[in-house]
Amino acid sequence: MNGTRVFESLNAEWAVVCAEPGHTERVLGWLREGGVYLGDGAGEGGLSEVLAELGRRDRTQDRGHSDRWLRVLLEQAVGEGAGALLAARVVVQAMVPGAMRLTRRLQCGRDYDETGQVIVACLFQVVRRFPLGRTSGAAANLLMETLHLASRELKAEGAEYGVVQYPHLDEVLSEPADDDPAQSAWASVLEQQAARAGLLRDGEGVDGARGELVELLVWAVDAGQMDADRARVIADETRVGAQTGAGVSAVAWRKRRSRTVRQMRVVAEQWAQAA
Numbered sequence: 424m425n426g427t428r429v430f431e432s433l434n435a436e437w438a439v440v441c442a443e444p445g446h447t448e449r450v451l452g453w454l455r456e457g458g459v460y461l462g463d464g465a466g467e468g469g470l471s472e473v474l475a476e477l478g479r480r481d482r483t484q485d486r487g488h489s490d491r492w493l494r495v496l497l498e499q500a501v502g503e504g505a506g507a508l509l510a511a512r513v514v515v516q517a518m519v520p521g522a523m524r525l526t527r528r529l530q531c532g533r534d535y536d537e538t539g540q541v542i543v544a545c546l547f548q549v550v551r552r553f554p555l556g557r558t559s560g561a562a563a564n565l566l567m568e569t570l571h572l573a574s575r576e577l578k579a580e581g582a583e584y585g586v587v588q589y590p591h592l593d594e595v596l597s598e599p600a601d602d603d604p605a606q607s608a609w610a611s612v613l614e615q616q617a618a619r620a621g622l623l624r625d626g627e628g629v630d631g632a633r634g635e636l637v638e639l640l641v642w643a644v645d646a647g648q649m650d651a652d653r654a655r656v657i658a659d660e661t662r663v664g665a666q667t668g669a670g671v672s673a674v675a676w677r678k679r680r681s682r683t684v685r686q687m688r689v690v691a692e693q694w695a696q697a698a
Contacts, residue, residue, distance in 0.1 A: 457495030
């Protein structure tokens, strides 16, 4: 798939790690010693299936389950030798979906794979240096620390090569969120960007479909695909009750909305290609 080579390579490397004799048994041994037991025959499907089973249990149990098994592996990952590298690699693979979300969020005018390489490298550093004194929110802390580190790496590179980055990112990198730290941090960034661009009114947020539209408009303006004034007009036209306040006929309103839909369709296609 074009534009996702960094994650395709990561998954290909993961297949090699899974095929290595003894890796599955070693990881299962760490988990058992740490009080995480997956049952008899858990390793029959290999290391990839072990990770999949952990993910399934994460979705059916409370967050404490992911905290427990991630912490077991993180305790190994901060050590030295081949075992530490194996443990770190398992954690990194578990965090790939979050890393992909971070890459999409922090791309902003930069090549997707270049951004992804920075994200993955920062994630590996965070895993290897994870502060074991933290007792909860392992996944949230991993993503938030990666977001924190990667944003600075990208900002430094952006300054060197003239790439526009989100200048207010540091303002929202505080305590990890309870759910998705990447999404939570990005929502704060997006809200600030949209407010500065005049795309939000007082009391408006960036949740749901409205948030998706605002994010697309912010990207279009930043990428030079749309004039800022036009973005503000579209933001106004798509609010609930906009037609009533516009003072135009239904026919004129339909023509206006059709023009907007055509323009947004083109922008959405450009956005998808940029990823």
